[in-house]
Amino acid sequence: MSRGVLAVVSGFSGAGKGTVMKRLMEKYHNYALSVSVTTRDPREGEQHGREYFFHSNEEVEEMIRNDQLLEYARYVDHYYGTPRSYVEDRLNEGKDVILEIEIQGAMQIKKKVPEAVLIFITPPSMEELKNRLVGRGSEKPEVIESRLKRASEEAEGIDKYDYLLVNDQVEDCVDALHEIILSEHLRTQRNCELINRIRQESRIFMKGE
Numbered sequence: 001m002s003r004g005v006l007a008v009v010s011g012f013s014g015a016g017k018g019t020v021m022k023r024l025m026e027k028y029h030n031y032a033l034s035v036s037v038t039t040r041d042p043r044e045g046e047q048h049g050r051e052y053f054f055h056s057n058e059e060v061e062e063m064i065r066n067d068q069l070l071e072y073a074r075y076v077d078h079y080y081g082t083p084r085s086y087v088e089d090r091l092n093e094g095k096d097v098i099l100e101i102e103i104q105g106a107m108q109i110k111k112k113v114p115e116a117v118l119i120f121i122t123p124p125s126m127e128e129l130k131n132r133l134v135g136r137g138s139e140k141p142e143v144i145e146s147r148l149k150r151a152s153e154e155a156e157g158i159d160k161y162d163y164l165l166v167n168d169q170v171e172d173c174v175d176a177l178h179e180i181i182l183s184e185h186l187r188t189q190r191n192c193e194l195i196n197r198i199r200q201e202s203r204i205f206m207k208g209e
Contacts, residue, residue: 004030004091005184006113008099008106009177011121012151014133016167017100020121023174024098032095034087037069040078053083071101071108082109096181103157110160117184119177120161124168126151 011017025031038052039060048054055063060079063069072081082099090097099109109116123129129151133144158164163180167173 002094002185004032004094004096005181006087006091006097006099006109006116007177007181007184008101008109008116008118009121010101010103010106010118010154010161011167012123012129012154013147014129014136014151015121015123016132016170016173017121019170020167020173020177021098021100023170024177027174028178030094030096032090032097034082034090034097034099037063037072037081037083038078053086070112071105073102073104103154103160107157107160117163117180118161119163119165119180120158121165121167121173122158124166 009017009021021033025033035049036052037055037060039055039057040052042048042052042054046052046054057079060069060072060081063081063083064072064079068084069081070084070087072079074080082101082105087097087099099105101109106118110118123132126148130144130148133139133147139147165173165176165180
């Protein structure tokens with residue numbers, strides 16, 4: 001069984017990342033969404049190991065000291081992070097693992113896992129992004145303005161990603177994401193064992209000639 005691909009997906013708030021991830025999981029069956037660690041309390045209906053792995057501050061800080069998180073950040077007095085063991089177990093099972101995280105976390109992962117593929121999802125334009133945020137109907141104008149400002153800041157880091165996907169039509173974006181990950185399986189860097197076998201067989205063949 002070949003090892004899975006670790007794909008880190010980021011994008012502006014309102015770009016439709018969540019919709020794309022949900023549809024990807026529905027349409028294709030070799031993906032696993034990473035489950036994050038958090039120190040916040042579970043909300044009603046949430047289960048340990050499903051929405052999050054719920055831990056105490058002390059437990060997460062111990063994980064940080066032992067390098068058991070691929071990335072982590074602290075928001076509103078709570079830790080959030082990606083557990084290394086969960087991701088490694090799924091990759092070793094041959095699953096392609098998707099991490100939906102922000103740029104800061106994506107850069108942390110790239111340092112620790114250089115073979116990870118980084119994908120940034122964007123709407124066709126900033127005007128469309130604003131329309132989508134307004135269309136939610138759940139956020140005040142000042143919150144929307146804050147999200148647009150944040151998007152402008154995040155845009156400065158897009159060139160650090162391996163791929164840029166425009167989410168105009170969800171199905172097209174999902175299929176493009178799937179094709180990217182399929183192509184990553186064929187990279188020579190991921191197939192060292194096969195390359196060595198081909199080289200060895202080639203040498204044996206030439207000697208036989």
